[in-house]
Amino acid sequence: MAVEMYDVVDFQDEVIGQATRERIHAEGLRHRAVHVLVRDEKGQVWLQRRSRYKRQHPLCWDSTCSGHVDAGESYLMAAEREFEEELGVKARGLRAIFKLDACEETGWEFVWVYEVRWLGGGDFKPNEEEIEALGVFSFDEVEGLMKREAVAPAFRYLWPFYRLRVEQQQMRPLMQRWVV
Numbered sequence: 001m002a003v004e005m006y007d008v009v010d011f012q013d014e015v016i017g018q019a020t021r022e023r024i025h026a027e028g029l030r031h032r033a034v035h036v037l038v039r040d041e042k043g044q045v046w047l048q049r050r051s052r053y054k055r056q057h058p059l060c061w062d063s064t065c066s067g068h069v070d071a072g073e074s075y076l077m078a079a080e081r082e083f084e085e086e087l088g089v090k091a092r093g094l095r096a097i098f099k100l101d102a103c104e105e106t107g108w109e110f111v112w113v114y115e116v117r118w119l120g121g122g123d124f125k126p127n128e129e130e131i132e133a134l135g136v137f138s139f140d141e142v143e144g145l146m147k148r149e150a151v152a153p154a155f156r157y158l159w160p161f162y163r164l165r166v167e168q169q170q171m172r173p174l175m176q177r178w179v180v
Contacts, residue, residue, distance in 0.1 A: 005071040006031045011102070013110045018071045030102040032069035033109040034079040035062075035158060036094065038118045039166075045142060046118070048086070048126070049133040050152065056107075059132060061145055062152040068109075075112040083116075088125025091116055097165055105157035113158055139163055 004021040008029045024031050038046040046064045050057055067082040069075055076094065083091035093116050100111040126134055137145060142163075146156060 004068070006068050007071050009102075009110060013102075021068070025107070028108050030108050030110065032075065032078070033066065033106070033111050033154070034069060034075055034082060034114060035066040035111055035154070036064050036079050036083055036091070036114045036116060037162060038064040038116050040136065041117075041119055044136045044138050046124075047135050047137060047142070047145075047155075048131045049135070051128065051130050051132050053129060057150075057152040060150040060152040060155075061135075062155045063113075063158070064134075065130075066154070076114075079112070079114045086127050086130045088127060089123060093117065098161060100158060100161070103157075106154045109154070111154065111158065113162060115162075139166070 005018050006021060006024055007015045008017040008019050008024065008031060010016050010030065013030075013032070019027075019029060023029070040046065047061050048064055050060050050062050052058045065082045065086040067078060067086070069078040070081075073081075076096070079094055080091050083089070083094070094114045095116065096112055097115050098113050100106055100113070102108045102110045124134060142159065145151070146159065
């Protein structure tokens with residue numbers, strides 16, 4: 001198995017070195033990650049149930065795909081790579097929507113959250129080593145899921161930010177009608 005190397009970053013997300021995955025997690029060093037949320041033509045969000053073989057948070061619901069940013073890799077490159085590795089298809093139209101600062105809830109990861117509108121239906125080919133199952137949920141169903149099922153901590157933390165962002169975008173056309 002290859003040694004996973006990630007950039008170690010300071011509190012401003014500037015690279016200050018590199019370390020193995022094990023060292024970063026053991027010492028709580030700041031590093032980088034991406035989360036991608038897929039929404040379908042109905043506005044529903046696709047979530048994954050993490051594989052039972054995952055080291056962290058097995059069988060927890062999580063973003064459609066997510067992962068660490070490898071050493072020397074950009075956030076966008078990582079999002080594209082993770083999408084293809086986990087879902088078995090190339091990402092089309094990834095859009096960066098917000099960034100979270102590294103904190104305990106994110107596992108000391110700076111996280112860029114991406115979104116993609118997926119009109120391809122169920123043509124994903126999930127990597128069974130990464131994903132136990134995929135599910136499609138309305139926003140209210142995600143809220144219920146978070147109350148009754150195991151959810152990865154970083155997803156639990158980012159979800160309210162994501163939902164607020166989507167709701168604001170949906171309100172923008174209505175608000176523009178009232179602006180003189």
